[in-house]
Amino acid sequence: MAGKKKSLCEKCTGLCCRYLALPIETPEDKQDYDDIRWYLCHKSITVFVEDGEWYINIMNKCKYLSEKDYHCKIYDKRPRICRKYNHKDCDFAEGEYDYDLEFTSDTQMDEYIKIKFGSKKAGKRKPKRRKKGKKKK
Numbered sequence: 001m002a003g004k005k006k007s008l009c010e011k012c013t014g015l016c017c018r019y020l021a022l023p024i025e026t027p028e029d030k031q032d033y034d035d036i037r038w039y040l041c042h043k044s045i046t047v048f049v050e051d052g053e054w055y056i057n058i059m060n061k062c063k064y065l066s067e068k069d070y071h072c073k074i075y076d077k078r079p080r081i082c083r084k085y086n087h088k089d090c091d092f093a094e095g096e097y098d099y100d101l102e103f104t105s106d107t108q109m110d111e112y113i114k115i116k117f118g119s120k121k122a123g124k125r126k127p128k129r130r131k132k133g134k135k136k137k
């Protein structure tokens with residue numbers, strides 16, 4: 001991550017230091033999906049599925065990424081996650097992501113919920129009042 005020594009990092013603007021992706025529980029019912037819709041109501045949040053695992057993606061730059069040279073300002077003290085990050089298959093090297101699913105807005109999730117679980121109204125017509133018939137004399 002934003003390394004000084006890796007040649008690939010020298011050509012990159014520190015893409016891997018501009019977000020954090022955290023695993024979330026796999027949604028099971030409509031309420032779970034609606035909770036994810038709530039995440040997506042917030043700015044700079046996306047949700048993606050990779051190899052069947054669900055993640056929340058928070059697009060927020062690390063405060064130690066220098067915008068002058070895109071190096072890490074605390075390189076020698078950078079956290080374990082940064083040290084362990086494998087730059088061989090990083091964001092810059094791999095290019096476009098190949099997610100199973102990606103949600104970038106709450107409205108997108110809303111549509112997905114409707115398709116997956118169906119609309120409440122769908123197939124449920126309100127019972128009509130029967131018209132009063134005139135009694136035959």
Ligand code: SF4
Nearest residue numbers: 002009012016087090
């Ligand atoms: S995205 Fe890859 S190339 Fe760019 S700084 Fe991070 S590890 Fe280096």
Ligand code: SF4
Nearest residue numbers: 001017062065072082
């Ligand atoms: S601490 Fe350094 S290497 Fe880690 S995310 Fe921040 S800028 Fe990148």
